Amino acid sequence: MRDVNENAQDILHLHYVVEPDNFAAAGEASSNVKRILKHIGVSPDVIRKVAIAMYEGEINMVIHARGGDIDVDVSPEMIRMVLRDQGPGIPDVEKAMQEGYSTAPDSVRDLGFGAGMGLPNMKNYTDTMQIDTEVGVGTTLTMTVNIPA
Amino acid sequence: MHSDQAISHAVTLNINKCKGCTTCARLCPTEAIRVRNGKAQIFYDSCIDCGNCISVCPHHAVQAVVDRFEDYKDRYAYCVALTAPALYGQFLNLESVDTVLNGLLKIGFDDVFDVAYAAEMVSNYTRRLLQEDKLKRPVISSTCPAVIRLIRARFPSLCDHILPVVAPVHIAAKMARDLAVKKTGLPPEKIGIFYISSCAAKVTDIKNPIGIEKSDVDHVLSIRDIFIPLLKGMKNLPGGLQKLGKSGLIGIGWAASGGEGAALLKEKYFATDGIDHVVQVLEQLEDGKFLSGTFIELKACTCGCVGGALAVENPFVAMARIHQVCRDLPFTHALTPEDADYEAYMNWTSPLEVPETHTRGEGMAFALQEVVRIEELKKQLPGLDCGACGAPTCAILAKDIVRGSAALTDCVFMSKQSSSQPDPENESEEKNDK
Numbered sequence: 082m083r084d085v086n087e088n089a090q091d092i093l094h095l096h097y098v099v100e101p102d103n104f105a106a107a108g109e110a111s112s113n114v115k116r117i118l119k120h121i122g123v124s125p126d127v128i129r130k131v132a133i134a135m136y137e138g139e140i141n142m143v144i145h146a147r148g149g150d151i152d153v154d155v156s157p158e159m160i161r162m163v164l165r166d167q168g169p170g171i172p173d174v175e176k177a178m179q180e181g182y183s184t185a186p187d188s189v190r191d192l193g194f195g196a197g198m199g200l201p202n203m204k205n206y207t208d209t210m211q212i213d214t215e216v217g218v219g220t221t222l223t224m225t226v227n228i229p230a
Numbered sequence: 231m232h233s234d235q236a237i238s239h240a241v242t243l244n245i246n247k248c249k250g251c252t253t254c255a256r257l258c259p260t261e262a263i264r265v266r267n268g269k270a271q272i273f274y275d276s277c278i279d280c281g282n283c284i285s286v287c288p289h290h291a292v293q294a295v296v297d298r299f300e301d302y303k304d305r306y307a308y309c310v311a312l313t314a315p316a317l318y319g320q321f322l323n324l325e326s327v328d329t330v331l332n333g334l335l336k337i338g339f340d341d342v343f344d345v346a347y348a349a350e351m352v353s354n355y356t357r358r359l360l361q362e363d364k365l366k367r368p369v370i371s372s373t374c375p376a377v378i379r380l381i382r383a384r385f386p387s388l389c390d391h392i393l394p395v396v397a398p399v400h401i402a403a404k405m406a407r408d409l410a411v412k413k414t415g416l417p418p419e420k421i422g423i424f425y426i427s428s429c430a431a432k433v434t435d436i437k438n439p440i441g442i443e444k445s446d447v448d449h450v451l452s453i454r455d456i457f458i459p460l461l462k463g464m465k466n467l468p469g470g471l472q473k474l475g476k477s478g479l480i481g482i483g484w485a486a487s488g489g490e491g492a493a494l495l496k497e498k499y500f501a502t503d504g505i506d507h508v509v510q511v512l513e514q515l516e517d518g519k520f521l522s523g524t525f526i527e528l529k530a531c532t533c534g535c536v537g538g539a540l541a542v543e544n545p546f547v548a549m550a551r552i553h554q555v556c557r558d559l560p561f562t563h564a565l566t567p568e569d570a571d572y573e574a575y576m577n578w579t580s581p582l583e584v585p586e587t588h589t590r591g592e593g594m595a596f597a598l599q600e601v602v603r604i605e606e607l608k609k610q611l612p613g614l615d616c617g618a619c620g621a622p623t624c625a626i627l628a629k630d631i632v633r634g635s636a637a638l639t640d641c642v643f644m645s646k647q648s649s650s651q652p653d654p655e656n657e658s659e660e661k662n663d664k
Contacts, residue, residue: 119599122589125387157594
């Protein structure tokens with residue numbers, strides 16, 4: 082599930098594969114990142130932001146996009162998360178960013194998901210967020226959380 | 231991780247009995263144990279005295295450091311036994327707590343005091359504190375010393391959620407001593423306060439208490455050591471027991487997981503027991519998942535204090551017995567004006583030391599490098615967590631290697647691999663020699 086690239090510089094690269102429809106495993110990648118950040122000694126506030134943003138992204142990939150890939154880069158200044166999928170894409174990004182708006186199917190809502198807070202939460206908890214999406218092709222989400230000096 | 235460097239620990243290894251089976255190392259919640267040269271080694275800097283290792287060791291090699299009554303009773307003119315409520319779950323067909331309390335008087339104690347009595351006072355005080363609503367929610371109980379040390383070591387961001395109230399045993403000790411002084415006219419230092427405990431962590435807690443400067447408990451005795459003599463004492467009681475038990479079911483119920491929470495009456499509480507479950511809950515709390523309830527009761531031992539490493543009975547059996555004993559008890563003792571005086575001692579006088587865990591700048595760069603190297607090593611290791619190297623998991627061995635306390639060759643699989651392959655360095659040297 083995870084692959085690590087060695088890098089001589091002070092950047093930790095982490096790679097995760099998110100399985101489609103695997104609700105039991107959903108959240109494992111963000112838990113793993115959380116554990117590693119704790120080990121590095123990142124402050125709990127920053128870890129919480131990263132964990133929440135990544136968890137929401139991961140769940141979205143499972144619910145909507147048939148899984149995908151996540152790349153996390155950790156440097157002393159910030160954490161960058163890039164979430165890539167080849168799912169349906171987001172037709173109306175502005176609508177998707179509204180709190181409460183959800184396109185999750187009933188089967189997923191029955192599991193307790195689909196409250197429509199995913200993207201809004203990701204925006205609230207991160208310092209930058211960029212959505213590149215194309216209907217029928219897929220979505221790439223890039224988010225950064227700064228580590229205060 | 232926070233290290234209690236100056237403190238003495240309650241857990242010790244009997245080297246002769248240790249077989250190096252790695253059972254304790256795998257179950258340690260703070261990764262404080264390794265197996266070296268066929269024997270377990272406890273790294274006390276990381277040890278939280280939860281006593282898990284004592285409970286799981288199949289060879290009874292890990293033992294608790296406790297005092298023995300015989301060794302200390304002659305120092306004092308008047309010996310008082312403080313009974314942990316867990317004690318009442320250790321006996322078959324116990325009709326009344328008075329049987330146990332009278333039994334203690336028969337085996338050399340001059341007086342008894344039920345910690346459950348102080349527990350009722352603490353519950354009452356805690357209820358009021360929670361209603362005042364000045365504490366950070368959810369509030370985490372502070373009675374399990376192993377849990378507090380675990381939070382400090384692994385979940386420091388939760389330190390400010392811990393209820394800053396003194397554990398009942400310390401209040402009980404103070405009350406017991408004051409009562410004894412009043413009764414006998416003896417100076418306080420001639421009164422010996424002996425806490426009969428199911429808990430290894432309490433042994434350390436008494437010597438290095440959390441939240442207060444010093445505990446009034448003089449010695450901690452293990453239920454295991456006192457059980458057989460006490461049983462004999464309980465069998466030979468004259469007809470007509472003295473009515474010594476003063477606590478209600480609120481206090482006695484503290485012995486089992488959920489009892490402390492239930493004692494808060496109207497407050498919504500959440501109770502969990504067993505160190506691995508406690509870790510799960512703490513991780514959720516750390517994630518910001520506010521579990522339903524304003525009060526979180528966490529106990530390191532299975533079923534709560536009845537599951538302590540120093541208890542004799544199976545925790546589930548003991549828990550059932552506690553519930554049975556409670557059925558015949560009043561709800562709680564009627565709180566007196568004297569009880570109210572002790573509220574002055576219920577707040578922590580010293581705050582919990584919160585370790586500074588997050589790094590900045592160069593510290594962060596160094597830590598990052600360390601993690602990169604650890605992750606790299608983990609890729610090389612087999613990932614079987616077999617324990618043969620002495621570390622409980624491959625991930626922990628990787629960390630040890632990076633920190634310099636272990637080598638890649640400690641891994642049985644890595645050594646096997648390198649010995650079966652021709653060594654390219656030696657070959658080229660031989661060529662050069664020729």
